[in-house]
Each structure stands twice: as C-alpha cells, then as structure tokens.
Amino acid sequence: MDESYDVVVIGAGFGGPVAAKKCADAGLKTLMLERSENVGEKVISGLTIPVYGFLFGPDFIRDGNPPFERPADGIINYIIKDIDTGDIEIDDTLRVPRPFSPVIAFGYNTYCKPFCQWEAKKALESGVKLRTSTTVTDVIRSNGSVCGICLEDGTRISAKIVIDAEGSQGLVAIKAGIRKKYPPEAISLSDTYDYEMDKSDVDRIFGYSVRFCWGWDEQKIAPPLGHGNGLMVWPYRDSIHFIQDHCLRLDGRKVPNLKKRFKEYHDNITTKLPWWSSEVTPKSKIRARMWEGFEIYVGLDPDLRNMRNHDDGIILIGDAAGLESTELCDGVPAAWFSAEIAADVAIEAIRAGNTKKEFLKKYDERIKAHSVIQWSISGENRYNLRYAQETKDIRLLKKYVHHAWGMAQLTHSLSPILTLSFRYIRKDPTIITKWIRMYFRYYQNWLHNSYDYQENREKPYDPTRRPVIGETVFRAFVGGLDFILWILGPVVKLLAIIGEKLSWLANPAMKLLVPVIRPIYKILRKPMAPIGNRLAEKIIDFVDRADPALFEAKNSKKMAATLRHTREV
Amino acid sequence: MPRTEEKFPGVEWIDGTGDFIRVDSEKCTGCGNCVNVCLGDCWEIVNRKARIKTLATCMECASCWYVCDAGAVLFSWPKGGTGYRSEWG
Ligand SMILES: Cc1cc2nc3c(=O)[nH]c(=O)nc-3n(C[C@H](O)[C@H](O)[C@H](O)COP(=O)(O)OP(=O)(O)OC[C@H]3O[C@@H](n4cnc5c(N)ncnc54)[C@H](O)[C@@H]3O)c2cc1C
Numbered sequence: 001m002d003e004s005y006d007v008v009v010i011g012a013g014f015g016g017p018v019a020a021k022k023c024a025d026a027g028l029k030t031l032m033l034e035r036s037e038n039v040g041e042k043v044i045s046g047l048t049i050p051v052y053g054f055l056f057g058p059d060f061i062r063d064g065n066p067p068f069e070r071p072a073d074g075i076i077n078y079i080i081k082d083i084d085t086g087d088i089e090i091d092d093t094l095r096v097p098r099p100f101s102p103v104i105a106f107g108y109n110t111y112c113k114p115f116c117q118w119e120a121k122k123a124l125e126s127g128v129k130l131r132t133s134t135t136v137t138d139v140i141r142s143n144g145s146v147c148g149i150c151l152e153d154g155t156r157i158s159a160k161i162v163i164d165a166e167g168s169q170g171l172v173a174i175k176a177g178i179r180k181k182y183p184p185e186a187i188s189l190s191d192t193y194d195y196e197m198d199k200s201d202v203d204r205i206f207g208y209s210v211r212f213c214w215g216w217d218e219q220k221i222a223p224p225l226g227h228g229n230g231l232m233v234w235p236y237r238d239s240i241h242f243i244q245d246h247c248l249r250l251d252g253r254k255v256p257n258l259k260k261r262f263k264e265y266h267d268n269i270t271t272k273l274p275w276w277s278s279e280v281t282p283k284s285k286i287r288a289r290m291w292e293g294f295e296i297y298v299g300l301d302p303d304l305r306n307m308r309n310h311d312d313g314i315i316l317i318g319d320a321a322g323l324e325s326t327e328l329c330d331g332v333p334a335a336w337f338s339a340e341i342a343a344d345v346a347i348e349a350i351r352a353g354n355t356k357k358e359f360l361k362k363y364d365e366r367i368k369a370h371s372v373i374q375w376s377i378s379g380e381n382r383y384n385l386r387y388a389q390e391t392k393d394i395r396l397l398k399k400y401v402h403h404a405w406g407m408a409q410l411t412h413s414l415s416p417i418l419t420l421s422f423r424y425i426r427k428d429p430t431i432i433t434k435w436i437r438m439y440f441r442y443y444q445n446w447l448h449n450s451y452d453y454q455e456n457r458e459k460p461y462d463p464t465r466r467p468v469i470g471e472t473v474f475r476a477f478v479g480g481l482d483f484i485l486w487i488l489g490p491v492v493k494l495l496a497i498i499g500e501k502l503s504w505l506a507n508p509a510m511k512l513l514v515p516v517i518r519p520i521y522k523i524l525r526k527p528m529a530p531i532g533n534r535l536a537e538k539i540i541d542f543v544d545r546a547d548p549a550l551f552e553a554k555n556s557k558k559m560a561a562t563l564r565h566t567r568e569v
Numbered sequence: 570m571p572r573t574e575e576k577f578p579g580v581e582w583i584d585g586t587g588d589f590i591r592v593d594s595e596k597c598t599g600c601g602n603c604v605n606v607c608l609g610d611c612w613e614i615v616n617r618k619a620r621i622k623t624l625a626t627c628m629e630c631a632s633c634w635y636v637c638d639a640g641a642v643l644f645s646w647p648k649g650g651t652g653y654r655s656e657w658g
C-alpha cells in the first residue's frame with residue numbers, strides 16, 4: 001500500500017464532507033477524494049434543500065453560516081388545463097403563510113459548488129485531508145473485505161473503512177459488486193437552465209416561491225410523463241434556475257427521443273407560458289445549460305430499495321446508496337443523514353476493531369429506523385401523478401398535485417417529521433431554541449449576503465446603529481425559552497418521549513383536518529394578507545438591523561469567532 | 570485552458586479526458602437509445618452501430634450507459650481534474 005488511513009471517503013459532493021468531518025472530529029485519520037479539480041463543480045442539482053435537512057442534519061450546518069441563494073417559502077403549482085387558451089389553475093396551499101414567511105422557510109435554494117465547498121472547508125478545518133483531481137477506480141480487498149481503494153494511476157490507499165459518497169452512478173460500488181447499475185426506469189434526466197435576472201425582478205416576479213407546472217403531453221409545455229413533475233423554476237438571489245425532466249424509460253415503453261422533446265418543451269415554455277413570455281423573457285438572460293440524471297425512482301422499486309448499502313469494510317451513503325427521495329425529489333437531506341449515521345457506525349466499528357458487515361449492518365438498521373429517510377424514499381405520489389397525467393383526468397391531477405405539493409402533503413409528511421423532531425428534543429430540549437436561532441440567522445445572512453469564508457459582507461453590521469426594540473423582545477423570548485427548557489429539561493424530555501410515541505397520529509389527524517383548514521385558509525387568505533405582509537415587513541426590518549450575535553447558535557464559540565471576524569471586515 | 574462551447578453556455582471543459590466512454594461494437598444492436606437521450610449530441614449511428622462522435626460536449630450524465638440494454642456502452646469517469654465543470658449547477 002502507498003498510504004494508509006483510518007477512513008477514506010470517496011466524493012466531496014453534499015454527503016462526503018459531512019461523513020469525513022465527523023470521522024476526523026472523532027480523531028480518525030481521514031482522507032477525502034474528489035474527481036473534479038475544484039470541489040462541487042461537477043455536482044448539478046435543483047435546488048431547494050428542504051428545511052428538515054437543516055433541522056435534523058449535521059450540527060455544524062445547522063449552527064453555521066452556509067451560503068445559499070434564497071430561502072424558499074413553498075410551492076406554487078400551475079395546473080395547465082389548456083395552454084392555448086391560457087386556462088391555468090393554481091394550487092399554492094403548500095406555502096408558509098405570512099408573517100412567518102420568509103424567515104420561517106420551507107427550504108433553502110443554493111448552487112451546488114459554493115455549498116459543497118463550504119462543507120469541504122469545514123471538513124478540512126477538522127483535519128480531513130482532501131485530494132482533488134483524483135478519481136477512485138476500484139476498491140481493494142483482502143480476504144474478501146474492503147481494505148482500501150485504488151486510484152486511476154494505480155496508487156493504492158489502505159483504509160480501515162471506506163465511505164462511498166460517489167453519487168448516483170455508483171461506478172465504484174458496482175465494480176466492487178456491492179450494488180447493481182440502476183435500470184433506466186429508475187432515472188430521470190434533468191435538463192437544467194440558469195438565467196440571470198436582477199434581484200429586484202426576482203423579488204417582484206417570484207418572491208420566495210418555487211413554481212411547478214403540470215400538463216398533458218400534447219401541450220408540450222412540461223414533460224408530463226417524466227416522473228410526475230413537469231417543469232420547475234427556482235428563484236435564486238439574482239438568477240432563476242429552471243429544470244425540466246423526463247424518466248429515461250417508462251415501464252415497457254421505448255426510450256424517448258429526449259434531445260428532441262426537451263428542445264420542443266423549452267421553446268414552448270418560453271413562448272406559450274403566459275408569465276414566462278410576458279415577465280421572465282424580457283428580464284432574463286440565459287447564463288448556463290447543463291443536465292444530469294436523478295435517481296428518484298429507485299425507492300419505488302422494492303428490489304432497488306432493499307439493495308445492499310454496505311459490505312465488509314465499506315458503507316454507501318447518499319445517492320450512492322439510492323437515498324434520493326421519491327417524494328420531493330430531494331437528496332441532500334438523506335445524504336447528510338446517512339453521512340452522519342455512516343460516520344457514527346465507522347467510528348464505533350474502528351473502536352471495536354470490527355469492520356465486518358455483521359457489525360456494519362447497524363448502518364442499515366439505523367437507515368431503516370430513520371423516519372424521514374424512509375418516508376422520503378418510498379412515497380408513491382409520483383406514480384399517481386403520472387397516472388393522472390396519462391389518463392388526462394383533470395380532477396385526479398388536481399387531487400394528486402394537492403397531495404404531493406399542496407397542503408395535503410401534511411397528511412403523509414407530518415408524522416415522520418414530528419417523530420424525528422421529538423427524538424431530537426428528547427436528546428436535547430434546547431435544540432428548540434437552536435432551531436429558532438437558525439431560521440433567523442439564515443435569513444439575516446441572506447439579507448446581508450454574508451456567509452462564512454466571505455471576504456466582504458455586502459452590508460457591514462454597524463455597532464453604533466440605534467437599538468432595535470425587537471432585539472429585547474427576541475432576547476427575552478428565546479433566552480426565556482432556553483431557561484425554561486433548561487429548568488424543565490426532564491419534563492420536556494418526558495413529553496418528547498410521549499410525543500414521539502404518539503406522532504403517528506399526526507398523519508390521520510391531518511387527513512381529517514386538511515379538508516376543513518383548506519377552505520378556511522382560502523377564505524381568510526385575502527383579507528388577512530395586508531396584516532400578514534405588514535407584520536412580515538416589520539420582522540424583516542428587525543432581522544435586517546439586529547445584532548448578528550443575537551442569532552448565533554449558543555455554545556458555539558467557533559461560530560461566534562467567525563461572525564466576529566466578518567463583522568470586523 | 571478550459572474550453573467552452575457556444576451551444577452550452579456556462580459550462581467549461583478541460584481536455585485530456587481520455588476515451589472514458591467506449592462502445593463494444595460486437596454487443597451493439599444499433600437500437601439508437603444512446604443517441605436519443607444524449608443532450609450533448611455525442612453519439613451517432615453508422616452502419617447500424619453506435620459510435621461516439623465527440624466527447625467534447627459530454628456532461629458525464631451516464632444516460633447513454635443507463636439506456637443501453639445490450640450492455641454495449643462501457644462507461645467510466647474521465648481522468649481526474651478533466652471533463653465538464655460549471656459554477657451554476
Ligand atoms: C437535477 C437535479 C435536481 C435536484 N434537486 C434537488 C433538490 O431540489 N433538493 C435536494 O435536496 N436534492 C436535489 N437533488 C439531489 C441531490 O443533488 C443529491 O441527492 C445529492 O447531491 C447527493 O449527495 P451525494 O453526496 O450522495 O452525491 P453528490 O453530491 O453527487 O457527490 C458525489 C461526488 O463524488 C464525486 N465522485 C464520483 N465518483 C467519484 C470517484 N470515482 N472518485 C472520486 N470522486 C468521485 C463527484 O464528482 C461528486 O463531487 C437533485 C439532483 C439533480 C440531479
């Protein structure tokens with residue numbers, strides 16, 4: 001062997017750095033290998049990282065200042081009944097209402113490169129070694145167990161455990177005989193465009209909401225037989241991101257001519273979709289076009305869902321393990337969750353001196369016991385949507401869009417999310433105030449365009465500014481809550497245990513409640529809007545002017561130091 | 570020096586990838602699936618066999634490899650530090 005490490009991580013995308021950092025923090029000698037020259041420049045994505053990724057993901061992300069492009073407050077669905085007559089119906093019931101939006105976000109939109117680089121830098125600070133422009137070609141085995149990896153130039157590096165975060169194609173895992181190549185039915189090809197747009201135009205046209213379009217094949221406006229999503233538009237800081245995607249093959253059919261289809265759809269969208277041609281076209285300029293496959297059907301095939309995710313000496317995480325969500329087509333949260341679980345198991349295995357699969361199966365057990373991963377990789381909305389689109393049943397389409405991307409999402413997402421929330425509260429009741437501070441800090445960072453590792457803050461904090469009343473209120477409320485959670489810790493933990501046990505009730509409860517809440521929400525929304533907006537403006541103004549120290553994650557000295565540093569600039 | 574292509578803005582390619590996608594002509598049935606899914610226009614069919622026209626606009630998505638039922642597409646990664654890259658992914 002040319003070199004030796006405790007842990008070698010393949011890939012520095014979204015999952016790899018999280019696993020590597022955790023191993024290094026535990027004192028393990030860790031190496032991360034990435035085939036691109038600069039981290040993140042080969043990762044292509046959407047992208048809204050749903051907020052549950054931040055709430056339940058790695059501490060250093062939740063308590064940190066990661067770079068993102070815009071908070072997302074929810075989704076506006078455009079159900080296109082007839083594109084030529086402009087007959088379009090809207091379902092925007094899955095949006096955080098004002099005044100909670102935009103501070104309380106549904107997710108955060110980001111470009112992949114800066115985010116993956118931010119994660120990788122954190123891993124380096126923990127002592128991880130990173131080697132870029134380095135492609136792993138295979139694993140090395142000794143007596144059947146994986147004991148290292150092999151690079152394209154023949155270099156052999158030994159490792160007690162390999163964590164494979166190579167993404168969906170999984171070339172190394174396939175070559176190592178751990179899993180098989182996904183069938184084309186499991187992959188959707190995504191054709192992605194990036195448009196430059198003035199921030200004021202993005203603010204005015206899109207605000208904080210992601211837009212989805214749904215239609216029939218004949219309208220050629222959105223690839224409806226794709227995977228149950230047609231066309232999606234993400235607002236970024238001063239750009240928008242546009243994705244159309246299509247399954248590589250639908251069961252029992254021919255592989256479509258995607259080159260022709262995508263072009264046709266794109267031309268139609270930009271000319272026929274009313275808000276695109278009238279509002280987006282005059283204000284935007286195309287900046288980039290790229291494409292990549294998503295593995296979003298993997299979880300829907302029981303064989304693929306149950307494929308192996310570990311072997312002697314190796315653990316697969318994120319997309320390499322087939323964890324991209326069939327439910328919301330997000331993969332970053334599951335990549336983070338699985339990275340942390342893999343690192344925990346790797347640390348335990350190395351300490352126990354047993355890296356055999358009998359020990360590493362803990363990884364699989366913990367993945368299977370993770371309520372949010374399991375919910376997200378097994379939802380069947382996509383098949384229902386596809387059915388509705390194929391049968392051209394508008395009633396069904398509306399129903400399934402509402403179920404997947406409207407308020408009715410709460411009838412299947414709330415229980416797994418609550419289960420995990422209570423589990424976190426049970427471990428540490430003060431996580432509640434960390435979550436609150438996270439939302440505010442993230443929003444302030446976005447307003448000020450200010451993140452870790454940035455040379456200059458766009459809007460420096462002025463320590464001589466006049467005091468903001470909200471600061472006192474926030475300090476009293478969150479500080480008070482911290483105190484109560486601390487004093488009543490054992491009681492809160494007990495309540496959380498009960499909550500965790502009962503959280504399965506949330507989904508059936510929402511089934512009863514959503515049909516009642518939805519019409520009330522629709523009736524009240526208009527008259528309440530001015531009040532909600534005015535309050536939201538006040539909150540935004542407070543967040544804008546408040547001392548960033550107020551939103552710092554408690555007990556995180558390192559974080560405070562970074563913020564102080566940026567403040568001095 | 571990274572290379573750009575007018576048809577695909579916002580993306581750069583670093584040359585020196587090597588032949589990272591190859592075809593096994595014996596196995597190829599000429600079905601055309603690879604040609605149909607490649608948005609980079611990298612494939613063509615000549616005499617009922619698929620052939621790589623260029624890898625200069627390949628985005629390394631692996632779709633050609635996924636859709637080849639005959640197992641004729643031999644897919645690997647380009648040499649480390651080469652191939653496509655983008656700021657806007
Ligand atoms: C078009 C699209 C839209 C998406 N939208 C969303 C979204 O809105 N929200 C969301 O949460 N998720 C979204 N996803 C999914 C998300 O991008 C992935 O789930 C996530 O990137 C998975 O993380 P990962 O670490 O497993 O793999 P990746 O982030 O893909 O990282 C893999 C890394 O490994 C490197 N690598 C691969 N092979 C090797 C090798 N042999 N040697 C060395 N390095 C190697 C790669 O270069 C890459 O950097 C989307 C994906 C796509 C394609």
Ligand code: SF4
Nearest residue numbers: 597598600601603637
């Ligand atoms: S998909 Fe495979 S079999 Fe079909 S033409 Fe291409 S290489 Fe040949």
Ligand code: SF4
Nearest residue numbers: 607627628630631633
């Ligand atoms: S990997 Fe993608 S872009 Fe490259 S040749 Fe295959 S289908 Fe075309």
